[in-house]
Amino acid sequence: MDGSFILAHVPDYLSGAWVTLRFGLYGVICAMVLGLLCCLLRYFRIPVLQRIAGGYIELARNTPLLVQLFFLYAGLPRVGIRFSAEACAVIGLTFLGGAYMAEAFRSGLESVDRAQVEAGECIGLTRGQNIRYVIFPQALATAAPALFANVIFLIKETSVFSVLAMMDLMNVADTLRTSGGRTVEVLFMLVVAYLLILLPVSALATLVERRLRYAGFGNQHSV
Template identity: 45%
Template sequence: MEWTYIQQAIPQFVDAFLMTLRLSLFGIIGAIVVGLIVTMVDYFKLPGRHFANGYRSIALNTPLLIQLFFIYYGLPPLGLKVPAELTAIIGLTFLGGAYMAKVFTGGILAIDKIQIESGQAIGLSKFQLAKYVLIPQGLLFCLPGVAANIIFLIKETSIFTVIAIPEITNTTLDLIGQNYRTDEYLTMMIVAYAAILVPLSVLLTLAERKIRHVAISV
């Protein structure tokens, strides 16, 4: 283990670390928004329900790798060139939205029906029912699933190496190819991912416990 190589590579890994965080953040936010929209469209049987179900089936049954290839390499011949970083965010949103929708649906189905019927009885619109009943209560039941999906999507950023984004995995492979120091750079890659995933996992667990405690108290 040559510490000189590790020291020299720190700036590149810091940039890769920040790139991974940025893409993950936008992708996860997009996935949550898409997941909620798809869930509400399906639950209330709104126009576009069949499209939403078709999207979910495609996203859940195709790998992120194929989705990225289609967006980044398949669309330019059709006249639509998407930058690499935007491709990564779209890919995470597309894949993650379907997984989030699956979790949100499970959370909503776990709500006591009397809560929903009470909201309908007092004349809440579909939007109000979603805002005040379905989403707040449904999230309580699906928090573990949402947390698991967030961790999963961050791990999936390692696939971005196929579209040459300098995230953690791609940076590691580039440095190994340049200097042939596998042990040093793989160790740095593990440390970089652990620095993201371990604290995030702890924070999500604590947040879940806190929210459940508050909900029970209320």
């Protein structure tokens, strides 16, 4: 291992990490919004739209991100629909992630016991209050581990953004590897960079899950 090589290229990795993190976060946020929307469309059985949401979830969950990105970035421009590489990255990650987030939210909503909703109605809560104070907090708490697992999954998936010629961590490493031949140092820094991004996310997940332990009140499985 060559320490001076590593030190000299820390700035390259920082800029790569910034691309990975920034577009990963954009994708995660958009995916959460899309996922919540799809989940609600299905939960409240909105006609037609629930079918569309269901079909979208199947399509997105059963195809690889790499193939989705090729279609977006190299396929669609040929029929006149053109996005920048950055837009493709966010759209692709949102398309993939939205479906996974929707499934996580759904499992949360389904875990809320019917009796809870009925009890809410009995004490005179309106439908809106029931959702706001009874269903949503419990559903979110139950869904939290799956949601965080999806966040980590999506940030990992950003590693294919290099096919869009974006200078994310993976592409920075690949460029350095082909130009300098210091494969071991380059890969070592890549591993460290991903750990530095993902370990805090994982720590945050543990913290949030611990604070949301009140979920599942009345379920016999959890205490």
